[in-house]
Amino acid sequence: MQSTEQELRAFVRSNFLYGQDDGDLGVDDSFLDRGIIDSTGVLELVAFLEEHYEIKIDDEDVVPGNLDSIGNILRFLEKKAPMCKGR
Amino acid sequence: MLVQEFLEQSAQRFPEKTALVHGDHRLSYLTLDELSNRLAHGLAALGVRRGDRVAVCLDNSVEAVIAIFGILKAGAVFMMINPTTKAEKLTFILNNSRARSAVLHARKTAELGAEWRPAAFLESVIVVGALKGGRSCIIPRRVEWLDVLPQHSGAVQPLPKTCIDADLAALIYTSGSTGSPKGVMMTHLNIVSAATSITTYLENRSDDIILNVLPLSFDYGLYQVIMGFKVGGTVVLERSFVYPREVIDRLVQEKVTGFPIVPTISAILLQMDLSRYDFSSLRYITNTAAALPPHHIPKLRKLFPQTQIYSMYGLTECKRVSYLPPDQIDVRPTSVGKAIPNEEVYIVDEQGHRVGPREVGELVVRGSNVMRGYWELPEETDRVLKPGPLPGEKVLYTGDLFWTDEEGFLYFVGRKDDIIKTRGEKVSPKEVENVLYALDEVVEAAVVGVPDDVLGQAIKAVIKVREGDSITQADVLRHCAKHLEDFMVPKIIEFADALPKTQTGKINKRILGGVAG
Numbered sequence: 152m153q154s155t156e157q158e159l160r161a162f163v164r165s166n167f168l169y170g171q172d173d174g175d176l177g178v179d180d181s182f183l184d185r186g187i188i189d190s191t192g193v194l195e196l197v198a199f200l201e202e203h204y205e206i207k208i209d210d211e212d213v214v215p216g217n218l219d220s221i222g223n224i225l226r227f228l229e230k231k232a233p234m235c236k237g238r
Numbered sequence: 239m240l241v242q243e244f245l246e247q248s249a250q251r252f253p254e255k256t257a258l259v260h261g262d263h264r265l266s267y268l269t270l271d272e273l274s275n276r277l278a279h280g281l282a283a284l285g286v287r288r289g290d291r292v293a294v295c296l297d298n299s300v301e302a303v304i305a306i307f308g309i310l311k312a313g314a315v316f317m318m319i320n321p322t323t324k325a326e327k328l329t330f331i332l333n334n335s336r337a338r339s340a341v342l343h344a345r346k347t348a349e350l351g352a353e354w355r356p357a358a359f360l361e362s363v364i365v366v367g368a369l370k371g372g373r374s375c376i377i378p379r380r381v382e383w384l385d386v387l388p389q390h391s392g393a394v395q396p397l398p399k400t401c402i403d404a405d406l407a408a409l410i411y412t413s414g415s416t417g418s419p420k421g422v423m424m425t426h427l428n429i430v431s432a433a434t435s436i437t438t439y440l441e442n443r444s445d446d447i448i449l450n451v452l453p454l455s456f457d458y459g460l461y462q463v464i465m466g467f468k469v470g471g472t473v474v475l476e477r478s479f480v481y482p483r484e485v486i487d488r489l490v491q492e493k494v495t496g497f498p499i500v501p502t503i504s505a506i507l508l509q510m511d512l513s514r515y516d517f518s519s520l521r522y523i524t525n526t527a528a529a530l531p532p533h534h535i536p537k538l539r540k541l542f543p544q545t546q547i548y549s550m551y552g553l554t555e556c557k558r559v560s561y562l563p564p565d566q567i568d569v570r571p572t573s574v575g576k577a578i579p580n581e582e583v584y585i586v587d588e589q590g591h592r593v594g595p596r597e598v599g600e601l602v603v604r605g606s607n608v609m610r611g612y613w614e615l616p617e618e619t620d621r622v623l624k625p626g627p628l629p630g631e632k633v634l635y636t637g638d639l640f641w642t643d644e645e646g647f648l649y650f651v652g653r654k655d656d657i658i659k660t661r662g663e664k665v666s667p668k669e670v671e672n673v674l675y676a677l678d679e680v681v682e683a684a685v686v687g688v689p690d691d692v693l694g695q696a697i698k699a700v701i702k703v704r705e706g707d708s709i710t711q712a713d714v715l716r717h718c719a720k721h722l723e724d725f726m727v728p729k730i731i732e733f734a735d736a737l738p739k740t741q742t743g744k745i746n747k748r749i750l751g752g753v754a755g
Binding site: 164168169170171177179180183184185187188189190192193210211213214215218219 | 321322370477478479480481482483502506508511675694710712713715716719724
């Protein structure tokens with residue numbers, strides 16, 4: 152069973168990297184800095200997180216601190232849905 | 239009047255006033271002017287001379303703004319390049335313009351790679367920032383921004399002015415119908431004229447606080463800085479609208495008075511819950527680059543009841559053409575208004591004769607804001623800059639089809655050629671097709687623009703794959719993203735066994751859903 156990080160990487164790989172290897176995407180690399188996310192990308196990411204982890208993401212939560220890197224998303228998920236931890 | 243004098247004069251009048259806000263950085267006019275002077279010296283020391291071209295390929299940032307004015311103060315010509323531009327196109331532009339120097343972010347140098355060999359005329363590559371973990375990318379002729387412009391450096395005397403307003407201030411590269419980008423030549427006079435005209439109809443004053451989320455590589459974004467400094471206002475710079483909540487927080491916090499947008503931003507705003515914000519400081523919103531969907535307008539009015547909305551139209555070749563006075567937006571929401579101050583427009587038929595109301599024809603623009611021409615492309619230039627009423631003068635044939643109503647208000651119909659306008663940027667189908675043909679599996683490719691509510695037009699690619707080969711949409715997208723700026727990547731990818739042809743054997747784009755404009 153995949154860990155949360157692996158699930159997130161799979162999503163980023165297929166939606167933002169068009170299937171390219173995410174090997175050099177560090178856990179704290181900013182999506183914005185890497186130029187791999189745009190405004191529609193953010194909306195897709197939010198939809199994915201809400202559906203897959205069964206959480207509700209408020210407008211206020213849509214900020215780089217919560218979403219702009221694999222690490223940020225993992226920390227955000229821990230706050231929103233602690234059961235994800237270790238999945 | 240030279241463009242950098244906007245900054246210099248505001249620094250005289252309002253030395254301590256905040257000129258630029260970006261993230262945690264707040265720079266006064268005096269500081270910004272001094273830093274630009276410093277950079278000008280640094281560039282001169284690197285061999286940059288009057289008339290030399292210097293490229294700037296950075297995200298919206300303090301460094302980008304300093305670069306613009308530093309380059310101008312060195313008597314040189316700045317070229318803002320979209321930071322998502324990939325290595326091949328960046329190299330093309332540097333070679334085409336015979337750039338003397340370039341200012342890049344460390345991340346871009348990593349993309350270019352250690353094997354990158356710039357042309358001989360590029361004497362220096364000024365690198366801003368660093369890669370994570372302190373790694374460095376070896377690039378020929380590399381110098382660090384912090385060496386060219388040391389921190390905590392004091393004031394220096396400005397370099398002597400060598401330019402006159404007939405000299406070039408900027409080269410703005412735009413997508414070309416032949417597939418190669420073209421450099422639009424803008425003189426100091428062109429830019430000063432356009433900025434004066436626009437700040438006049440927007441009624442900009444020194445108490446304006448302008449929020450710019452648009453790329454500085456886009457003339458719409460670039461001019462927010464130029465015009466903001468002209469009137470001695472404050473420019474609040476953001477990198478993008480990717481995280482809208484943060485931008486809106488900033489808008490309210492800084493009590494922004496002016497917010498230039500494009501329809502993509504409008505669409506996002508209308509999806510947000512903004513009920514708890516107080517937008518009373520927002521004096522105006524402008525829209526250009528693509529038409530504001532008429533159904534957005536009443537919703538925007540409700541969201542920002544005290545805000546004037548300016549619907550405008552323009553093209554890189556003359557910066558701006560028209561604006562609709564805000565009191566007309568409810569009366570004729572689909573019009574883009576009338577000519578900006580100090581400019582004349584008229585509509586001509588195929589023979590070049592002026593037409594009357596309700597007749598569709600090509601829009602022609604006359605005025606000091608019209609470009610000097612396309613850099614080193616005399617034939618392309620002659621196709622759009624044609625003789626005007628006075629001997630020796632040239633007027634701009636926009637390639638856009640328009641009609642006017644009986645009161646002289648302009649209505650956009652579409653493009654004469656097949657250039658796609660998406661997210662407000664011009665995209666040549668050929669440029670995208672060339673990239674698609676680089677894939678071995680692609681036998682035939684056709685790129686067209688299809689109507690899109692928010693983007694204006696969306697880019698659609700129809701591809702015929704070689705017999706026996708298979709390729710997925712993701713493969714195509716990945717390939718495109720690697721070679722094209724983000725706004726040029728097709729939104730729709732279709733595979734077909736055969737592409738429809740015309741009688742002469744050319745691909746019939748009309749059938750593929752391609753509508754001119």
